[in-house]
Amino acid sequence: MRIAYVSYEHPLGITGGGIGTYLGQIASLMAALGHDVEVFTGHPNLSGSIPYQGYLVHQVQVLNVKEFREKVVDVFATRHATNTFDIIESGEYGADAYHVKKRFRNIPLTVKLHTPSFLVSRLNGYPDVFQKAVFLLKCLRRGIVQKPYWVYDKKADIEYELFQLADSLSSPSNSLKKIVGKEWGRERDIEVVPLPFEPTPAFLRMPSVKKPQGKTVICFVGKLEVRKGVLSLMKAIPEVVKQSKNVVFRFIGEPLPSPQKGQNMQEYISSELAGFTDSLQ
Template identity: 50%
Template sequence: MRIAYLSYEHPKGISGGGIGTYIGQMAKIMAEAGHSVEVFSGIEEKVTYQAFKHDGYQLHLIPAEHTEIFREKVLKVFEAVHLAHPFDAMESPEYGADALEVKLKYPEIPLVVKLHTPTFLISKLNSDLNFLSKMRFVLGALRKGNRPKFFWSYNNEYDPEYVLTSLAEKVVSPSHSLAKIVSQKWNLETKVIVVPYPFKPNQQLLKTSEVSTKPFVVTFIGKLEKRKGVLGLMRAIPKILKKYPNVIFRFVGKALPSPKTGMDMQDYMLSKLSTFRKNLDFQGFQSYEKIPEYLETTSVCIFPSLWENFPNVCLETMAAGRVVVGTDNGGMADMIEDGKTGYLIKPSSSQAVARVILKLLESKPEELAMIGAQARDSVLKRYNANVIGDACTTIFKQIIHKVDSR
């Protein structure tokens, strides 16, 4: 098959996100399976257009400052390639609606939309607006004699991500949670199929040594922001340190804005936990290559997100043989078998965080090692390239047959 992937993000261009990681891995898997694969991605505007072979597929890097510009510019490059050597099918993330202009111009090309996390959901998770905030806004507008504009309202028809997804022959989600959320919000006629992202662990992860509990280090990896659940973790720390005063809480990730205007999340957490500064280790943003080093000296990892689609870092932790604690209302509920390959807790609950960490502190090192070993086995069996590649090949064949039969 001739397959095109259209994504603004790619590890060789606009990198740093899970979408780019997925596109790079998936394109390589499909190329290794014998398909003719070309990827159309973005790169900084100061760089000129580039096209070259990478990991067995053709990679096109198109200068674009942001997704809206990429959406327009990719059409010209894609069109030239397609007219010379037609594609059988294409795939695009819903986020950014990267393939929208291409699909509108070439509706006959079967399209798979792979869900990552749509903008409407990201906005909801990061929003600090509650009922009282909305009422204050409305009353303030009325006092000024203005008609309030409900800027928090949402309309599918004006969302390019919805438009692209509604045009797809197949919609695929990496998790059951995201499939349910998007299906209900967008009232999709097409049933959303669940196929996880592929996961090929860094060999360094597989070589991680046995769990060390002296000192006992609880590691969080990810952006320090509200939707990652760091505020609930912050509130749990004093409860844990009251009983185990020598625990170290390590944070690896970039600090984003906090609830306090003008203060980033790291400084905010330090101000709230000033009594426990000796127990806090903020490492800031670190490259992907350094993650195994931090996991090497980690006892337990915690990802208390309000919601997560399919956090690769959870799989990396499991591949490293470390116990992972995640929340039960997103993609981690698919990854973790509670009590066997990790632990699941309710989001936004500092009590739940404290309870599970205290339980793990009271566990023997060999018990932690056993859960870590089971987690590693689970990851290697369920998310390997052959399993995911076969599932994606089947989907492409189905939509090509469906379009040909029209």
């Protein structure tokens, strides 16, 4: 089968997110199964095609996801004219394959849910009362009636449009399936397919961190941000430590903004748990 993955993120393109990690995994696995795989991805500086782990990567030089969404169409069209694709996969986040699907409606599109932007916004927190008041006062001052920007409108969401264009849908979890299905519909069409992960030899050769003697280590791996559940874990730490002094919590990941303005999440956790420094790494 000829498979085209259209994704702004990829290990050889725009990196740093879970979508890119997934693309690197799934493309390699499908190529190893004998499929003819090509990936179309964004890159801040490079453009061109290179072989990688058994498949072909087409880098499209762009500044942002909107530009990628538009510029990838011609690159895809050239490859499709040379050797037609049987199927396209795209994530809903960023609606990367939106214009590709609009132009090539006869090619089946499968959309893999990651976390749509509307849900990211909700999980990371709505604007506070002050921010809402400022917005409303500006509207009053200008004498205009404008829908508050924090009120979600799916009809104006390009990710929702791509979702509706999909011929098949999948989600890595039942929870995400239910949330998206409730907001966007088509819940019965969404198949739950867990994310693959096959560690590379280089990954397995990474030196292990020395475990503190006599301690139980609970490790969080991922970006330190609200939507990953970091705050819930942080709030639980004092209760856990009260029950067991031999527990250590280790956080591994890039710290993103916290609820406290001017502090990243690592700084925020440290300040909130100042009395539990011996239990944090």
